[in-house]
Amino acid sequence: MRVPLVIVGGGVAGAAAAALLARAGQQVTLLERERTAKPKVCGEFLSCAAHDHLVALGLDPAGLGALPISHLRLAAGGRQITAPLPFTGWSLARDVLDEALLQRATALGADIRRGVVVRSLEGGDRPRLIVDMMGEIEAGAVFLATGKHDLRHAARPVTGADDLIGLKTYFHLIRSEAQALKGHIELVLFDGGYAGLQLVGADRANLSLLVSRQRFAAADNDWFRLLGEICTENALLGTRLEHALPETDRPLAIFRLPFGFRHRPDGQAHLFRLGDQMACMPSFAGDGMSIALHSAARAAQAYLAGAHADAYHARMRRELRTQFLWGRLLSQLTGTHAGRALFMGAATTLPAMMPALARLTRLPRLAQIVQQVD
Ligand SMILES: Cc1cc2nc3c(=O)[nH]c(=O)nc-3n(C[C@H](O)[C@H](O)[C@H](O)COP(=O)(O)OP(=O)(O)OC[C@H]3O[C@@H](n4cnc5c(N)ncnc54)[C@H](O)[C@@H]3O)c2cc1C
Missing domain, CATH: 3.50.50.60 (FAD/NAD(P)-binding domain)
Incomplete structure (x- = not known):
């Protein structure tokens, strides 16, 4: 043909x-x-x-239901920084x-x-x-x-950078957490990867993770165990997900990115x-x-x-x-x-840094x- x-x-x-x-x-x-x-x-x-x-x-x-995002909130360990995005996402x-x-x-x-x-x-x-x-x-x-x-x-x-695993699931947040997340994309940095959280509906949030094989293996390749560890390490994600309900038992996963x-x-x-x-x-x-x-x-x-x-x-x-x-x-x-400590310190001292990096x-x-x- x-x-x-x-x-x-x-x-x-x-x-x-x-x-x-x-x-x-x-x-x-x-x-x-x-x-x-x-x-x-x-x-x-x-x-x-x-x-x-x-x-x-x-x-x-x-018209398709996209929600505007005006701010980026970055969290690593116990620290958080919020900055306006230099554009509407x-x-x-x-x-x-x-x-x-x-x-x-x-x-x-x-x-x-x-x-x-x-x-x-x-x-x-x-x-x-x-x-x-x-x-x-x-x-x-x-x-x-x-x-x-x-x-x-x-x-x-x-x-050579392809030992990363991508994982994603939706959570339904309680009203106060959905309200706090509204208009923000939250990026959570942790050992072996990072997670992104943002609303795609009134209380429906997308949680996507990139994590190294090593870190996932250390959690016995168990999604909820890994998530529990990250939530313990990171107060922001812990608070957001404490009373949240996952839509599925298992995340969507993708390997060798x-x-x-x-x-x-x-x-x-x-x-x-x-x-x-x-x-x-x-x-x-x-x-x-x-x-x-x-x-x-x-x-x-x-x-x-x-x-x-x-x-x-x-x-x-x-x-x-x-x-x-x-x-x-x-x-x-x-x-x-x-590196994360340095990055968070610099972003706190220089408020213009995060919008500039978002643009670059x-x-x-x-x-x-x-x-x-x-
Ligand atoms: C964890 C993670 C988070 C991300 N977050 C973001 C984000 O927030 N914002 C952003 O802009 N990007 C993000 N990305 C990247 C983004 O998802 C991709 O860059 C984007 O989807 C690429 O689009 P694409 O059309 O190339 O591929 P895809 O959207 O993946 O489409 C490929 C299509 O090809 C089809 N297909 C595959 N194989 C075959 C076959 N053999 N025959 C016929 N059809 C086939 C599939 O079914 C699929 O529909 C993220 C990626 C990851 C891994």
């Missing part, structure tokens, strides 16, 4: 690319393995750049966002096929996909947007990598969705201009350099007890490129 344009994966990156390419009049097919949009391991914090991209794509995040559950993006792509004319698993991708002059129930597909161009999941023959390299990865041009003219397949932001900053949306716009722009995929990958690498540098520095600094770990607002894709 031959098709002009295939997108593999219908998360933020794939769905946004499908919407943009369809809007530009391209015949585009998107293959997504899940039948319905599902919750994902994600802190669900939308930066201003991500919000701008969504609006430029024709979505109304607030938003909080929106991923199943809602992903579904809205897929529906937008459909409305613009993309052919969205759900429940279709792509097994492998063969490179070469024209990329070929091996797809369950569809067999072999030869595509004019492939946009690879499978997020954390690698396809056979197209896997990202091991980075290649943080720090940025794809290098590899000579394949018709294979465009998007989102986490293009680059995986070092932990802490929570800007992966913004990068995913940005990559979708840049890749669509490059494809429509007839550019080699390497030109797009090289451009993305350049645009992400500063952000990744800061993300890596922050991850390393806050990864040790002494973010992609600039470039939503106008969404308008330019046509």
Whole structure:
């Protein structure tokens, strides 16, 4: 079977690319393995750049239920610092966002096929996909947007920073704690990782964790035991969750996260990598969705201009350099007890530091490129 344009994966990156390419009049097919949009391991914090991209794509995040976030609260051990964000962030559950993006792509004319698993991708002059129930597909161009999941023959390299585990679950907070959390993203630093907490509904809070394998193993790979330990070490999280009810017995989990990865041009003219397949932001900053949306716009722009995929990958690498540098520095600094103490001390003495770091770990607002894709 031959098709002009295939997108593999219908998360933020794939769905946004499908919407943009369809809007530009391209015949585009998107293959997504899940039948319905599902919750994902994600802190669900939308930066201003991500919000701008969504609006430029024709979505109304607030109308979908997104909640504004104006402040960042950082906690390590017994210390806490609260600072205003230099922009308004938003909080929106991923199943809602992903579904809205897929529906937008459909409305613009993309052919969205759900429940279709792509097994492998063969490179070469024209990329070929091996797809369950569809067999072999030869595509004019492939946009690879499978997020954390690698396809056979197209896997990202091991980075050395991939001993991290991502865990996520929702909690229902008691009213006073939900009130205290409202409008804030709370980041809790602990030995072996960090946790992010923010509201996605009136009392429904997303708790997402990045934790080293070692730390998780030390808690016998037991989620509630690990959480209990972190809550004991950290007064803020302990208070928030003391009377909270988890939605599920077990968290969603994801392993071997290649943080720090940025794809290098590899000579394949018709294979465009998007989102986490293009680059995986070092932990802490929570800007992966913004990068995913940005990559979708840049890749669509490059494809429509007839550019080699390497030109797009090289451009993305350049645009992400500063952000990744800061993300890596922050991850390393806050990864040790002494570094965390230094960081918290500096942030207390210099109130402008946290807003400045929030800006430096973010992609600039470039939503106008969404308008330019046509
Ligand atoms: C713990 C944690 C917290 C995070 N918090 C934030 C945050 O607060 N804010 C933020 O901006 N970013 C955050 N991120 C990063 C963000 O979640 C990702 O960068 C973003 O989801 C990447 O989007 P994507 O479209 O590339 O991949 P995804 O959204 O993961 O989408 C990939 C899609 O591909 C599909 N797929 C996979 N394999 C196949 C296959 N073989 N065939 C067909 N379909 C397939 C999947 O079902 C999925 O729908 C966080 C990440 C982690 C791990």
